[in-house]
Amino acid sequence: KSDWKVIVLVLSRPVKDMESRASTYPMLPVDEALEIVLQEAKSLTIGTRTVALHEALGRTLAEDLLSALDLPQFPASMKDGYCLKVDELEKTEGKTYNVVDTVLAGRDVSDLPETIPVGHVYKIMTGAPIPKSCNTVVMVENTTLLDSDAEGNEISISIQTPEIHEGRDVRQVGSDIKEGEVILKRGETIRATEVGLLSSCGISSVQIFHTPAIGVMSTGDEVKDPSNTSSLLPGQIFDANRPMLMAMLRQFDSALTIKDCGIVEDESKVLFNAIQSAFDSVDILITSGGVSMGEVDLVKKWMEDNGKVHFGRVLMKPGKPLTFATLERDGKKKLMFATPGNPVSSYVTSVLFVLPCIRVLLGKENAKHPVVEAKLKHSIRLDPQRPEYHRAT
């Protein structure tokens, strides 16, 4: 782990040796490069804010949440049926019971008598509170209606189940969640089931982490926007990277602020101004193009002159020219990822480096991508030197 800290130091003063014709940036293994990115991301401050629960879907919790109540708050019936008082393992089969009242869900049962006479039951519905005189529930399917009055109100029933015990089909107070219990922790993602859990505990607003603002820029004289131009001049190509990376970010987290920084030509003044002004409104800038060994690889030059380049080549295929720098703007730290112009390279490097970086900023515990072992359906001839990254389905 101490190795790469030295490398970073060396990297911060890159010198281009034009004679040797090879990049002077050492090729960092993917793991080392990612570790640098994650460390740098940790010192960015993004902040938190409080939002209504329904706006918190997919966001990361910035606080521990405790339940202010027991769940359920009252002993509740788990079935439609009858509630009664039994001693342990009472024989009930074939016995007759008088139905004294019906308890619907939502009823306040505190006004009901403290005791219920032997041989009497309340009819009770799922979710309704168990009167304090009762301690068990028999579901309707295990009973027979014996008698009812002219309006159809039940008078008496018999029970078909051999014996019933105390607490059967009763949800006890606090059996799901106890008052004061931590129900969700800082750093957890709020998904649909968490929304349900919080709502059932009466929580209607939560503190979440802000999301970073991320800019996406394509560079290159030859790159054209298909929504502006329907046909290309010789040598030109349609821009794939900017719409693709913006879509990838939106797909990853729809709450991110994503800024379209346009297609910028390979002219140093124009390009440098575009990058400068992008950083007025973004925390992270992703560019594509201009980082290879070419004469107009101005993006890398801007990074060297205006920030601290942490690495300029990565031992991977595709994506070798990926360059990562940090810079300061008005006392605030900003990150810049310069990805190669090839769409596959740009996509792979953005997925492998930018997404884990965003996860750190969002307050996630596990920022790195999960690793899944898979079996290839066909063999692949691998690059002898660089680990390869392929799309798998």
Added chain:
Amino acid sequence: KSDWKVIVLVLSRPVKDMESRASTYPMLPVDEALEIVLQEAKSLTIGTRTVALHEALGRTLAEDLLSALDLPQFPASMKDGYCLKVDELEKTEGKTYNVVDTVLAGRDVSDLPETIPVGHVYKIMTGAPIPKSCNTVVMVENTTLLDSDAEGNEISISIQTPEIHEGRDVRQVGSDIKEGEVILKRGETIRATEVGLLSSCGISSVQIFHTPAIGVMSTGDEVKDPSNTSSLLPGQIFDANRPMLMAMLRQFDSALTIKDCGIVEDESKVLFNAIQSAFDSVDILITSGGVSMGEVDLVKKWMEDNGKVHFGRVLMKPGKPLTFATLERDGKKKLMFATPGNPVSSYVTSVLFVLPCIRVLLGKENAKHPVVEAKLKHSIRLDPQRPEYHRAT
């Protein structure tokens, strides 16, 4: 497969036998119940529309898309380096070459001469078009600069690689995509990489399937909204289901139209009006509560009176009381899922039945959930009769 068709027929005229005290709805296996839902969903018409590519993320394509162009449109250099004309396996090591010009990306090379003299090269950048006089590329790392003029323009280089062959590091016309090739098919989901692919082919708008409008309603006198009430009266509970199911739908597909149909009390006139008016604006209604064996299970009654109930019980735990009906409104077919009031039951049945149903409406080929085998970390005592559904992480 013919079995359940008969069952559907029987189910369409359900009779509640109050004496037997058990539901008269047969308990359908999950697979059979799901098959009914998917069949019914197939006859709902949702329609298509054309949107800008950046609005199509996550949507389902309603048309086959063909590329209008070859990709690349011109032979392009894959490296920064030099292009030249070679005969097969030409020995190049140590040979000296004169640099005649530099070809940047985006340049129109049609004005360059048809032939290049032996011993001459163009300097060329990644993505730049190969002049028609050349047929191969040598990357800059495999060359040495021998001579340059006062302004730094290169005059001559030597090549360090032993032999090079025709087409090396050249992306040939149409090698990625051929003109007229189907690049995406109807029913495919447009994700970030598809956005990149379509954009690089110059496609800026696409025809997608409409998304259905889905309403979510909680029922029950005891159910209260935590954003309206911070404390509960005895017997009351906070609503978990409606915010949870709405979040689940949004999480599943943010393009769905999701309608909050509120919390409705167990009073037949109020409830029936609420369901009726919900169907004015939704294709699918999901309710929770009111489908068990209780006295106020009015949701099931509304379905029986106003639609065709396809099943009223499912052999599963939790979720047994799940009820599914179809109905007609102004000549348009609508679907209704009445889930149990318990949050876990409501969630499980919505995930297992409603999501695959939505996938059918979105034009997906594989509507069913993928099945993944998993190893339990602890043993579970299973229900002897009903297959159980548990949350796994």
